[in-house]
Amino acid sequence: MTVEVSHHVDASEPDEDGLYAYHYEYEIYEFADGVMTLIVRAYLDEPASAALIGWSKGKHSYPLRKRDLSHPLFLKAATYLRKIGKPKLDWLDRRSKAYVPLDDSEV
Structure with a gap:
């Protein structure tokens, strides 16, 4: 997995x-596995939070x-974000178009 971070x-x-x-x-994190890229946004005024937004290919x-929550790249990205001090993770649900808290038991 590669990680690229850009400031916006x-x-x-x-x-x-x-x-x-x-x-x-905010910062945009791009987690890539060579095929897919997971896009994450983290606002600087909420240092303990990040939102997993979607895929790019x-x-x-x-x-x-919902099924993406078990994708290996998604799981690695969530682990990485928690390790760098972002324990509060949300994901943007395609169906509801709302940010949903990511429960620790889901990853």
Whole structure:
């Protein structure tokens, strides 16, 4: 498994006082096994949390399904994230389009 991390900022233009309407800083983790890539987002203001978002294969992306929670790459990524201090993991469920807490018993 390879892991790539990139830093991102999503922010509005500052107003005349230098204030932003919105400002988000986050890191994108890409866990790859040579075939598939699992995409994870972690906001810097929530250092103990991360959200497993979906799969990428080539130029295509795929949402997560319940069955993906047992995929070897998913399991390795969850273990990695917990080891680096992110014990609160959520995953974006394709069916409900909601973030679902990842229970320790699921991985």
